[in-house]
Amino acid sequence: MIRKKKCIAMLLAGGQGSRLYALTNKIAKPAVSFGGKYRIIDFPLSNCVNSGIDTVGVLTQYQPLVLNDYIGNGQPWDLDRAFGGVHILSPYQGKHSSDWYKGTANAIYQNIHFIKQFDPDYVLVLSGDHIYKMNYSMMLNFHILNDADCTIAAINVPKEEASRFGILNTEENGVIYEFEEKPKKPKSTLASMGIYIFSAKKLYKYLEEDNNDPTSSNDFGKNILPKMLACGEKMMAYEFKGYWKDVGTINSLYEANMDLLGDKPKFDVSDTSWKIQSRSPLAPPQYLGEDAKSVNSIIMSGCEIYGTVENSVLASDVIIGKGAVIKNSIIMSDTTVGEGAKIEYSIIDERINIGKNAIVGEPESSGKGIAVLGSDIKVEEGAFIEGGKIIDKDFNKGGK
Amino acid sequence: MRAVGIIFSNIHDNNVPELARIRTLGSIPFGGRYRLIDFPLSNMVNSGIDTVGIITKSNYQSLMDHVGSGKDWDLARKDGGVIILPPFGDLESSSLYNSRLEALKGITNFLFRADEDYVVMTDCDSICRLDYNEIVEYHIRNRADITLVYKNRVAEAGEDKETTFDLTGNKITSVNYKAKLSGDVPANVFMNVFVLKRSLLLNIVLDSISHNKSHFIADVVAANLKSMNIVGYEHKGFYAGIKSLQAYYESNLALLDPKVKFEVFGDRSVFTKIRDSAPTKYGNSAIVKNSLIADGCVIEGEVENSVIFRNVKVGRGSVVRNSVVMQNTVLGENCTLNCIITDKNVTVTDRKTLSGCSNHPFYIGKGIMI
Numbered sequence: 001m002i003r004k005k006k007c008i009a010m011l012l013a014g015g016q017g018s019r020l021y022a023l024t025n026k027i028a029k030p031a032v033s034f035g036g037k038y039r040i041i042d043f044p045l046s047n048c049v050n051s052g053i054d055t056v057g058v059l060t061q062y063q064p065l066v067l068n069d070y071i072g073n074g075q076p077w078d079l080d081r082a083f084g085g086v087h088i089l090s091p092y093q094g095k096h097s098s099d100w101y102k103g104t105a106n107a108i109y110q111n112i113h114f115i116k117q118f119d120p121d122y123v124l125v126l127s128g129d130h131i132y133k134m135n136y137s138m139m140l141n142f143h144i145l146n147d148a149d150c151t152i153a154a155i156n157v158p159k160e161e162a163s164r165f166g167i168l169n170t171e172e173n174g175v176i177y178e179f180e181e182k183p184k185k186p187k188s189t190l191a192s193m194g195i196y197i198f199s200a201k202k203l204y205k206y207l208e209e210d211n212n213d214p215t216s217s218n219d220f221g222k223n224i225l226p227k228m229l230a231c232g233e234k235m236m237a238y239e240f241k242g243y244w245k246d247v248g249t250i251n252s253l254y255e256a257n258m259d260l261l262g263d264k265p266k267f268d269v270s271d272t273s274w275k276i277q278s279r280s281p282l283a284p285p286q287y288l289g290e291d292a293k294s295v296n297s298i299i300m301s302g303c304e305i306y307g308t309v310e311n312s313v314l315a316s317d318v319i320i321g322k323g324a325v326i327k328n329s330i331i332m333s334d335t336t337v338g339e340g341a342k343i344e345y346s347i348i349d350e351r352i353n354i355g356k357n358a359i360v361g362e363p364e365s366s367g368k369g370i371a372v373l374g375s376d377i378k379v380e381e382g383a384f385i386e387g388g389k390i391i392d393k394d395f396n397k398g399g400k
Numbered sequence: 401m402r403a404v405g406i407i408f409s410n411i412h413d414n415n416v417p418e419l420a421r422i423r424t425l426g427s428i429p430f431g432g433r434y435r436l437i438d439f440p441l442s443n444m445v446n447s448g449i450d451t452v453g454i455i456t457k458s459n460y461q462s463l464m465d466h467v468g469s470g471k472d473w474d475l476a477r478k479d480g481g482v483i484i485l486p487p488f489g490d491l492e493s494s495s496l497y498n499s500r501l502e503a504l505k506g507i508t509n510f511l512f513r514a515d516e517d518y519v520v521m522t523d524c525d526s527i528c529r530l531d532y533n534e535i536v537e538y539h540i541r542n543r544a545d546i547t548l549v550y551k552n553r554v555a556e557a558g559e560d561k562e563t564t565f566d567l568t569g570n571k572i573t574s575v576n577y578k579a580k581l582s583g584d585v586p587a588n589v590f591m592n593v594f595v596l597k598r599s600l601l602l603n604i605v606l607d608s609i610s611h612n613k614s615h616f617i618a619d620v621v622a623a624n625l626k627s628m629n630i631v632g633y634e635h636k637g638f639y640a641g642i643k644s645l646q647a648y649y650e651s652n653l654a655l656l657d658p659k660v661k662f663e664v665f666g667d668r669s670v671f672t673k674i675r676d677s678a679p680t681k682y683g684n685s686a687i688v689k690n691s692l693i694a695d696g697c698v699i700e701g702e703v704e705n706s707v708i709f710r711n712v713k714v715g716r717g718s719v720v721r722n723s724v725v726m727q728n729t730v731l732g733e734n735c736t737l738n739c740i741i742t743d744k745n746v747t748v749t750d751r752k753t754l755s756g757c758s759n760h761p762f763y764i765g766k767g768i769m770i
Contacts, residue, residue, distance in 0.1 A: 036679035037695075075471070076676075263683060270678035270696065280674045284665040285432030285694040285708070287658070292689060294682045301433070301679075301695050302668075304658075313679075 003083055004119040005055050007140055007197075009048050010111070012104050013041060013128035014061030019249045022374030022392040023349055028060065030128030031067040032253070033332045033350070035260050035269055036300040036315045039070060040247060042278040043133070044126045045077050045086070050274055051136035053124065055084035057114050059107045061091055061100060076279045089114060103218030109207040120200050125220065127194040131256045131267070132244040133274045139238045140197055149202045149233035150225065152176065153195035155240050165191035166221055168237045176235040179226055190237055193244060196220065202233060243267045254347060254370055257313045257330045261296050281316040281333070291322060300333075307337070321356070328364065338381065345387060346371040355381035362387030403518035403536050404598065405444040406507075409437060410457035411500065411592075412525040416645050418763045419743070425642070426454070426524035427462040429726050429744070431655055431664070432694040432709050435466050436524045436642060438672045441482070445473050446669050447532035449520060451480035453510050455503050457487050457496055466673050473671045485510060499614040504605045511602055519601050523592040527640040527651055527664060530593065535633050539595045542570060545628040546600075546621065549593035551639045555581035557759070558644030563590035563617055570631045575622040577615075590617075591635060638663040649741055649761040652707045652724045656690055677710050685716055694727075701731070715750070722758060740764065 017029025024032065030041035041058070048056050056079060060067055067088075074086030089111045091100050101107035108115075108125065115123060122143065124136055134153070143151040154168050162183070168190045169178040180186065206224050210216050216223045229235055243266060247253040259266040269276050283302025288294060293308040302317035307324035314320075315332045321339035331337070331348045338356035346361035347370055354360065358379045361371035368387030373395075379385065380396040409426030419428045426437035437454070444452050452475060456463060463484070467473075470482035487496045488506030497503045504511075511519070518539070520532045530549065539547040550565055564579040565572045565588045581587060594616075604620055613619035621630060638660060640651035654660050664670065677696025682688065687702040696711040701718035709727040714720060717734040724741045731737065732750035739756035743766035748754065752770055756762030764770065 076674075261681075270681065270698070275676060276678070277676050280676060282668060282671060282674075284661070284668075284670070285692040286680065287656075287661065287692050288688045288690070289658075290690050294688055295686055296684045297682045298679045299682065299693075309682075315679075 002119070005084060006120065007053055007122040007124055007136075008055040008057070008084075008115060008118050008120045009044075009053050009124040009126055009136075010108055010115070011041070011044055011048075011056055011058045011126045011128055012107060013058050013067060014101055014107060015127075015129060016062040017129065017248060020253065021250065021390045022372050023250075023253075023347065024063070025374050025392055026063060026376075027066040028062045028064060028128075029248070031063075031070055032247075033315055034131065034247070034253070035257060036298045036313050037280070038269070038276060038278045040131065041067065041071070041128050042077075042276055043131050044128060045071075045079070046274075046276045046278075047132075047134050047136060048124075048126075049077050049079065049277065051134075051140075053136060054079065054081055055118055055120075056086045057089045057111060058086060058128075059089050059101065059111065061107070064088070064090060070279055072279070077277045084118065087114065103223075104220045105207060105210050105216075105224050106218035108203075109211050109218070112204065112207060115200070116204075123198045123200050123203050125196040125198065129246060129248050130193065130195075130244060131247055132193075132240075132242065133267075133271075133276070134195070134240060134242065134244075135274075136195075136197075139195070139240075142238050143197045143199075143236065146174070146236050147234065148197075148236040149199050150228055151197045151236045151238050152225070153193040153240050154190040154237045155193055155244050156189050157191045159186070159189055162186035162189045162191065168192055170237045174236050174238070176229065176237050179221075179229065181221065190239065192221070193240060194221075194246075196225075202228070250347065250370055250372055254330065258311070258328075260298055260313065261311060283316050289322075292320075302333075307339075315350075329361065332375075346373070346385075348373045349375040351376045352379070353377075354379045355383065357381060358383045358385070360385045402516050403449055403520045403532065403595070404511075404514040404516040405440075405449040405452040405532070406504075406519060406521045407437065407440050407444075407452060407454045408500065408503065408521070408523045408592075409454050409460065409463055411503075411523050412642075413459075415525060415643050416648050418645055418765070419648065420459070422459060422766055423462040424456060424458075424460050424524075427460075427466050428642070428648070429709060430527070430642075430648075431652060432692045432707050434670060434672045436527075437463065437466070438670055439527050439529075440522045440524060441467075441473055441475075442669060442671045443522075443528075443530050443532060444520070445475065445671060447520075447530075447534075449532060450475065450477055451514060451516065452482045453485045453507060454482065455485050455507060457503070460484070460486070468673065472673050483510070500616040501605065501608045501614050501619070504601070504616075505609055508602065508605055511598060511605070514598060517598060519594075519596055519598045521594040525642050526591060527638075527642070528591070528635060529637055529664070530635060532595070535593070535595050538633050539631070542631050543629060544631040545596065545624075546630045547595040547633050548572065548621070548630065549591045549595075549633045549635055550588045551591055551635050552586050552588055553639065554586050555583050556641050556643050557646040557650055559641070559647065560643070562643075564588055565590065565632055567632050570633070572621075572625065572630045572632050575617060575625065577617045577622065588632065588634075591639070595633075645741070645761065645763060646759065649724060649739075653705065653722070655692055655707065656705060661692075675710065683716070701733075701735075709744075724761075743767075746770070 013030040017024040079086035245256040286303040289306040292305040300316040306322040323340040340357040374392030409424040413420035469476040475482035563577040566574040680697040683700035694710040701714040715733040736753040747769040
């Protein structure tokens with residue numbers, strides 16, 4: 001028997017995520033923490049494993065240190081395999097040429113040898129910046145049953161938002177006849193989720209052609225898919241019904257975190273039938289002190305809470321001092337909030353030290369937006385950070 | 401490191417028969433996410449010991465599941481690492497060992513094969529941080545034949561007979577291995593931690609086979625106080641012995657004191673098996689005070705002065721006070737628990753009130769539904 005894989009996944013994780021501002025100063029977007037315990041990349045990786053796909057190439061480019069470290073040998077996802085498993089694919093120096101990844105398609109093209117060594121029949125292309133739980137094997141079955149050349153996962157979005165997405169216009173049987181990138185007057189509300197399954201042979205062919213085309217911007221959405229459609233390949237839309245969120249902006253990242261809260265959360269990460277695996281921190285259980293209060297919140301191990309936490313998400317090893325009040329906020333790991341500090345409607349990154357009685361952010365009703373503090377900074381005692389501000393340097397009382 | 405580690409996982413099972421009936425003492429859950437063996441095992445890793453044998457006797461499935469390949473302690477090593485040593489039976493004698501010496505007889509091969517000069521032996525009956533490296537240094541510096549670690553302390557709740565020492569300087573001059581501890585006069589109580597040369601241990605074990613000795617303290621230590629240099633090493637840091645169910649209960653709740661918690665976990669170096677649980681979720685009606693809560697819990701009721709393990713659900717209107725609630729316990733709505741220890745997978749249905757007493761906690765066995 002020849003060793004081969006039916007389907008392998010290529011995960012595009014090189015994006016800078018510039019719309020996350022200070023949160024991606026030091027790390028790539030897929031490594032941004034989410035939901036107290038996870039990093040964004042845990043979702044596509046866990047989906048792969050839960051869908052029976054055990055070979056994943058992770059294409060990294062921007063600030064890969066934390067991401068590479070986090071993925072490691074893939075053991076937390078059970079992806080440390082002798083044949084297959086998770087592989088980090090960084091841009092490399094070749095004999096004839098060496099290049100950064102010029103676009104999503106170019107990133108895959110440069111690693112075509114990686115794909116070919118598993119001789120897959122199908123290649124699944126994923127983005128590293130979406131929060132969702134999806135069984136890719138159902139999508140693959142759909143692709144095979146329809147004898148498609150390319151299948152694109154799509155989700156119904158509200159009509160008024162449709163003009164923000166890449167829209168798929170399909171016939172009744174799901175065959176795509178037209179793409180529209182951010183149309184002003186959308187004909188349909190079926191938005192592409194940036195998840196593609198290609199029959200491997202077709203993928204090789206179009207990547208090769210795309211690479212030989214000097215005018216191409218080497219992007220799946222802009223070049224490869226329209227070209228395939230124009231050449232009459234069979235392209236299907238696979239409709240996904242479930243929770244899906246592109247967390248590419250501060251607001252959507254905030255919303256996705258808040259969707260975990262509530263008695264019946266919009267998105268449930270504790271569901272054991274579709275476990276989201278992640279690299280777990282080594283920390284003792286969380287401690288809540290005598291005067292602590294924690295309501296409608298998610299809190300991770302290693303935290304010490306002496307103040308009040310409401311409608312918030314706290315990652316591991318966060319310390320909330322006495323009398324401090326955290327409301328409607330996200331606090332990432334190893335951050336310390338001093339006594340009496342107030343945090344409202346904010347995203348606080350890792351390893352931040354917020355001084356006593358400091359005030360960060362203003363209520364959503366102020367209309368100023370979400371305050372964001374980038375990692376590894378200090379906020380002086382008694383300082384005030386306005387709502388909507390993005391801070392990535394030490395902040396003192398004078399407001400500097 | 402010049403020492404190989406040996407951990408006895410079963411030896412004090414009788415301390416807490418309720419909890420050890422279905423598992424080894426070493427695999428008794430502790431402190432929200434740990435098991436007792438995590439403490440000696442982590443001490444070994446943190447002291448640079450990377451070859452560790454765990455001696456088992458019975459009921460060790462949970463222990464094997466917990467330790468696994470040892471990767472969570474970084475002990476899944478090509479050279480050395482952790483190895484579970486099940487009881488060794490041969491054709492003539494089919495009965496299991498009954499003493500420490502007999503247990504060691506069963507692992508002479510392991511001891512022969514190791515190439516470290518020293519052996520550190522410990523049991524799983526205490527929560528403490530020990531730097532074995534320092535104890536080995538102390539052993540060498542004092543030209544000791546055997547070094548025994550002790551704690552100067554009074555009796556713990558429900559504690560039975562213990563081994564105590566009299567010392568002159570640091571030399572042990574007499575051993576009382578059936579001492580009844582007093583509640584107010586402290587004594588030098590043995591912590592069941594030994595350091596000696598591997599070659600000496602092998603001699604002791606081989607000699608005990610030919611002379612049919614079985615009791616390490618009585619037949620080896622007490623009998624050789626004059627002929628050998630047997631010294632004591634005093635542990636001055638935090639210590640909690642798991643000597644009875646009551647002591648187990650109190651040691652868990654002791655972690656609620658921030659000072660104790662810092663002493664035990666402060667530098668984040670107690671390793672344990674990693675399990676994937678979602679973060680803990682607090683509902684709109686949650687009230688939690690002075691408690692340790694592990695990951696994966698859903699708290700909708702009230703929790704006070706308690707240690708809550710992983711994946712526990714506390715329903716709306718339920719109240720948990722002064723209790724130790726182990727993994728996967730599910731409390732329905734409007735239940736009240738006070739001074740209770742629930743073992744794993746316990747279910748308490750709606751509107752039940754259960755109460756023990758702070759000096760006599762009530763224990764609910766694994767998997768029981770009330």
